[in-house]
């Protein structure tokens with residue numbers, strides 16, 4: 243009798259396997275990972291694994307490193323159509339002049355396409371698990387895109403109910419926003435093993451106290467729901483929040499019920515000692531976004547001081563328009579360099595610490611400690627990285643190599659939950675998507691840029 247697809251023994255073979263941030267020395271006896279039922283069964287030499295277990299499906303890719311998929315703790319896949327329209331601006335101008343008017347113009351089809359392009363960017367650059375904020379409207383379409391392409395996500399609609407100078411289409415009635423959130427939770431939360439719902443108030447500049455308190459009620463109603471917002475990214479934003487809410491940022495988040503072990507704030511660039519204490523004492527996680535913080539000139543986050551207080555810190559790209567890619571390999575390199583140069587101390591962090599932050603620590607920050615490493619019984623979220631170029635040699639230290647030399651564009655294959663979802667050598671690289679969907683997405687994206695430039699649209 244033929245085996246059920248899930249029962250099939252799948253083997254990925256390359257040259258070396260990086261199990262986690264401790265896999266620095268290339269191990270000549272471990273070139274393969276064996277997968278069954280979406281989980282890692284064993285790691286070892288291909289011939290030995292084959293004779294011990296038998297193999298049904300082979301993915302053999304010479305001149306590669308097999309590594310854990312990267313965990314991206316803060317993204318906006320849906321902003322992908324706005325990439326390249328908002329360079330050289332600071333956070334609040336970037337939002338008000340370009341990003342919010344852009345999001346307001348999106349049709350439901352554009353939300354689908356923009357999110358899909360974002361997920362393609364993530365998977366093709368090695369991210370297997372993303373913590374993703376959509377926009378206010380048509381979030382169902384964005385989650386549908388994640389479901390179709392097969393990426394692992396925490397994802398949810400963007401909550402906004404106020405804000406000066408913000409397109410009316412993005413300011414939703416508070417009760418309506420909450421009701422829609424419940425509908426999306428019913429429809430998507432844990433309906434597949436890859437999709438979890440996350441409640442996402444944008445930030446305190448666009449969220450009323452009422453909205454924040456009601457959002458907190460949703461999160462407390464179910465222990466499996468997550469909470470995700472932006473905070474303390476930019477000094478002007480912090481001043482505005484104090485004016486609007488009469489409190490320091492993190493004090494306000496505590497007052498509204500946001501802080502806690504299911505919550506993650508994106509950025510946390512400017513935090514007082516008191517605010518760091520609040521994050522640490524409530525076990526709230528922080529997402530570090532080095533490229534976004536540089537491009538928007540927000541500042542350099544002292545994430546090491548957060549980590550030293552026991553705060554869970556993960557790495558992230560943020561959305562495409564403030565980056566302009568979602569390549570976590572670039573973030574690893576930059577996260578290390580920024581700490582070293584800002585403290586004038588080259589020893590302050592290491593490739594090992596950075597790789598851990600981009601994989602396992604990110605998974606821990608998102609309350610999924612079973613992810614981020616390749617080890618027996620862990621879900622098989624795996625990337626295969628090309629090292630065929632002579633510039634990849636010698637390989638003294640695989641972790642140093644992945645952090646400082648490798649690039650997301652060298653990712654050849656991406657597996658999520660043991661399933662191949664990206665294969666650069668195929669005509670249709672996003673394996674689960676029909677090629678007609680990919681060409682349709684590219685057509686819509688081109689049309690968005692050429693026929694209907696965002697500047698000429700009426701956001702209301």
Ligand SMILES: [Zn+2]
Pocket residue numbers: 316317318472508560561
């Ligand atoms: Zn963001």
